[in-house]
Amino acid sequence: PRVATPRLLHQRPSPPLCARLLTRRPLHRPPCGLEPRGEGYFLAHGGTRAFKKDAKSSVEAPVSPTTITDIKQYLRTKEIPFHDGYSCLHTPSIFVEPSARRDSFSLFVDKTTGQFLCKDTLVEGSWEDLQDCLEVMQKEEQDFLSPRVLLGYPESVEEQEDREWELREVQRIWSSSVPFSDLPEDEAQLIKTMFQITKISNATLKRFGVRLFKPTKSLVFPWFGGPDSSLKGVKLLSAQSTGTDKVIYNEATVPKCNSYYNLFGLPLVGRMDAEVVLTGHELDTLAVSQAAGLPSVALPRGFSCLPPILLPYLEQFKRVTLWLGDDIRSWEASKIYSRKLGLRRCSLVRPGESRPRPVEALDRGKNFGHIIKSSIPAAHKSIVSFKQLREDVYGELVNTEQVAGVKWGRFQELNRILKGHRKGELTVFTGPTGSGKTTFISEVALDLCMQGVNTLWGSFEINNVRLAKIMLTQFAMQRLEENLEQYDFWADKFEELALYFMTFHGQQNIKTVLDTMQHAVYLYDINHVIIDNLQFMMGQENLSVDKFAVQDHIIGAFRKFATNSSCHVTLVIHPRKEEDDRELQTASIFGSAKASQEADNVLILQEKKLVTCPGRRSLQVTKNRFDGDVGIFPLDFHKSSLTFAAPIKGRHKLRKLAGKPEDDEEEAGEKEVKEVKKEKAAKATKTPRSVKKGNETTPQTPQFPCVISFG
Template structure:
């Protein structure tokens, strides 16, 4: 008996190849939709419009084999691997994009043998040992898609793009800064910027409640104080609702097991690609007072590192610094705990706050670690109380400092008007 199948963009249909369900992606011209679907259904092919989210994955549980045939660019290939992990790599295979294996519609219009292409699909399951021959095409893909590999760019923080190059899946970012410097406010806008570009985001706010956090983010989103313009609330709230943004309902102490389970569920159901944890100390609470607190923190950091890698999801983790002299700038070694946090991190960001006796202090964002390409540096930030946003000051308005080495050498002053200083690690 043929098993039922599900077209990713259509109603239930009968399955034509026993135990096999290929899935395809790509825009289909409406003029040829009937003819193409009639032909491709006879080949056992389903449709998926877009690759940002896999809808109803439970409908694929009954199938023994699911070949994934998406687009011809790097993001399509990454999406195919992500979907395969969700559906179990052991029963999935991937059609590698290329000139001889274009997206399904193009292959059909060129009269190519679709069955032959499907038979050439590679197993999605990972081997314990591989050779460069198996890596060669992916290495070439990264070299030929430099911008996509670098990740999503920040729209509000162009100086951050110059240093980190972008926001990438599978990385762990550690963010720290002095108490009262605006860590939560900054990381809120930092994540909101990416979410507005379509990065599915999950917030874990363990220090402030979700209502207060959402109010801050809505103010940053609207770039105005809505309490003074309540007639505009519905307009901005409707737009804010459309963002791929979700919140954990935790507050205060939670076990790492519960948090990781929630994150795994969010990745599976909502295709989350960025998780923000604010902050580590509040999440740990007081449960570790009778044991080695540093060892417990190391274990939690390791759990977040493993989660980011295994689920191709970026984790941004806020950690309070050690108690140090307020007149000294923070360094990577200032992060509370052992060196494991900075060692596990792909990126380390430090919000520097130079207090001034005569008035408000100067804030800088320092990139002290960048595993992607090694660029590190520091650039100024300017806080707008009206919109709760940070922005890079107008050129010439602030003096920039080069990054201070961990050796404690005094920083050198950059010439006025600089747009940011950087160096290689």
């Protein structure tokens, strides 16, 4: 029979399970930072916690930036007792009758956002929602609010159907999958060999409830959760041989990955356990549990994010060891997550030859006790000696490719000049008015997002629908207007990208924008923010002041944000002056030398109107702090897919600039006429572009972040 393939599993959106609190005064504030899920709706996340399909990717400014001091002060005035935890404050749940409270402090308030979650009832909401609840309780002189006062948010027929479909799908997969102990020994061994987990025992697989879904030979990892520990979802992992000794693993989840909030392994954690090893994969958690005998849980989407809604489940641990993988990206993620989890209880396993990822360490017979013991405390001192830096420096020397950052799949020339996209950098991007800046930077950012770089867009000039339309066209690489029957297919794939949009439009205050960015970094582990464009933060009132001083100040603020948040910021800036006959230069953008110093990378979209090729642009890198290489390369624009590509091979070669950029471009222009005839002939035989990832070259279909490849 046709079975649940990853594609099939993702065809249906998961519905929101929302509930509304009936209060005397209407709740009017939307949950902090997210597009309103209706007015004042609470989410009772019974497992399939999901946001509205059309709203999940929007990020608003935090309602009123809440500080931990404000939260504590408020709770004190309401005489609510609380414990000061690592990431959350713990209070008695107001949704459970006092006599029935199993755990006296089961309501968790996130110290950064004020979001709350009651672990007993799974009611969650914003800080403002919680305040409203407390006010109602006080007014009505009640000592708790029954979850029964929460009214189900009326689901549309479609949403209801989706939810039912999903529940059936979870049950169907689970009931037709087989425990390993029920498999004939040789079959079990064959499967283990396929997944390179021959050292994981049947007993371990049984303890964690891992099964085999025979029709697709997929491992099934269950998600048990909620007060009744019921089955909330499943993750399927399938293995595919590449012909060499490498295996590619594909993952699919029900509900789909952006509403799959499972810390795999959590049901096995005892109430008194004080130590946990946090891993980036279910198989790693099995390995840690078996080899180290320690509680271990796995993040639901690998090391790509640690959703704050999971933090309450990690509050009980006095020590958290983060062992997220074996490369620089997982190492960087572990440093960032330790800030969310509370630095003083976290220690990090530094990837290295003697410290591979857990499942590989098990395979190679490594000493887990030793690896975990030698993990590095996350709390760092501000003054360090070379002795402490020694391993970091060594790591950078042996992993030069990874240190250079994430590579573009569609822009090999950018890889050659910039080497990659790195965290914590500031890129300034400019070009003449209407030259295609937004269109180009949209594709550049989309490319990275498809490689797993969590992305936040601040598009102040064009609205999010138009921007998303451009990106979707670039993603599908075709004019979807003419292929509407393919819309759902591409939209479903596109929805899986970790791509978020700020809901701002028009002039904005820089502080509000920075607060929102900070908020999104915390909520969604954003790695790349694009601001299009800086002019929308200049403000009208500043016109009397020196415009370039204001611009410098704003660039400085984004620089600081990029460094402090380990997040790459790309800033689109209109040029200062434009003269038809001259190319732009770094000096065309900045008000002062100070500002040009702040940027790590400066990119210029050069537009030279050539009779033979009017759409031709060039991208010039005039600054590259990472390794100093600068250069320029031509770009052809494909109007139907809104994408850019290097002209056909052999026409223009990448030139590193030793001297004036103008000279090179001039040269390119002269060649234009001679080569246009060749191009026409070549166009007829042009082959589709490939997306290169790792060592394999895959066809035009892009890679999606939910498909995690390792091995």
